[in-house]
Amino acid sequence: MTGKCLVLPGYAVCSHYTYLVDTIPYQQLPFSGQFSIFEVEHFHSELTTQPHRHHDFQIVWLTRASGEHIVDFVSYGLEDNMIFLLGPGQVHQLLDASIFGFSVTFTEEFYFSNRHDRESLYDFTTLFDSSQAYAPIRVSHPAAANFSQLIALMRNELSVQLEGSNSSVIKHYLNAFLLLVERERKHNVANSPALQHHDARIVKLRQLVEKHFRQEHKADFYAQHFALTSKRLNEITREVLGKTVTDMVHDRLVLEAKRQLAFSHRSVKEICYELGFEDPAYFSRFFRNHTASSPHEFREAMFK
Missing domain, CATH: 2.60.120.280 (Regulatory protein AraC)
Incomplete structure (x- = not known):
């Protein structure tokens, strides 16, 4: 399965x-x-x-x-x-x-x-x-x-x-x-x-991303919690997960955007601001780059 x-x-x-x-x-x-x-x-x-x-x-x-x-x-x-x-x-x-x-x-x-x-x-x-x-x-x-x-x-x-x-x-x-x-x-x-590889830092990082992903989109914010440079933290996440810190934050932002588009009446602009984006047009491009559809297309496909 x-x-x-x-x-x-x-x-x-x-x-x-x-x-x-x-x-x-x-x-x-x-x-x-x-x-x-x-x-x-x-x-x-x-x-x-x-x-x-x-x-x-x-x-x-x-x-x-x-x-x-x-x-x-x-x-x-x-x-x-x-x-x-x-x-x-x-x-x-x-x-x-x-x-x-x-x-x-x-x-x-x-x-x-x-x-x-x-x-x-x-x-x-x-x-x-x-x-x-x-x-x-x-x-x-x-x-x-x-x-x-x-x-x-x-x-x-x-x-x-x-x-x-x-x-x-x-x-x-x-x-x-x-x-x-x-x-x-x-x-x-x-x-x-x-x-199979486990790193306690990755678990802590995941918890930090879950707590702050709406407000903090940059790797530097998360790296400072480990007294590491963003470059070094990215090396760790690439080794363990095959992705960067920014990739982790973006994945969480996309998931939350999907949840809000699918299960709420909030407008795309409201979702944009809730997730820490200042420009709805940029948010729409960000969502399309990660899902191959615009926020409006995703919402329409869910209910057609």
Whole structure:
């Protein structure tokens, strides 16, 4: 299974989007608090088949599945024993899907509630880093058995009603779960050496880009956070990712522009200014250079 990018013209998913909303909606999941596990086959809302997002980190392990899952304009065919990792704000939707499995949802505050946690627990943010291209993870049968045991242990701890007594135990079970997901991800990319290389600076850079991409488009801004020159930081990103810092920022700007064009009523000029561009004409040229279509053409193709 490989992801198939949805490109213009003839945008493959355009017929599925039947209305515009002013903002991309957040789906309310069936839990309150900072950690939850639920069976995905028992949860459905009107937003499930529409583009939506979540506030928290979500691991979706599909034990049995068919249909289509679209994540940020890329379509993936669903298969049994597949994991999707969704970060806060990531836009996705399920189409013609029959799914069984589990959703593990948690906040960063739950996992890293103190300094000791940050020093002792696996840094899951590296797992959710999409700068090396998003892709679901195929789960091997031995790993699936381990995941099942950890799911059962975490659900059992959730059933313990002694307030505050179970959060530490759950965090360590979740830590083990995330480590196993990371191991499966590495197995998935075993034939792609470029994706195996990990550099903590790249993870931090990705986080900085996510935080500042609307206001800061230049490599110099990001390089100063590492006490490096932009030339040296570009050498690092080229080695690890095959792209420059500017490429990373531009990729994020294009993705956000697509989201706003597809799922909001904002005008092209409004989107232009929101993303830190001063000239709408320049923004339109920038978008065309990266997508082979103008902002207006992209929006029209989504709904024709």
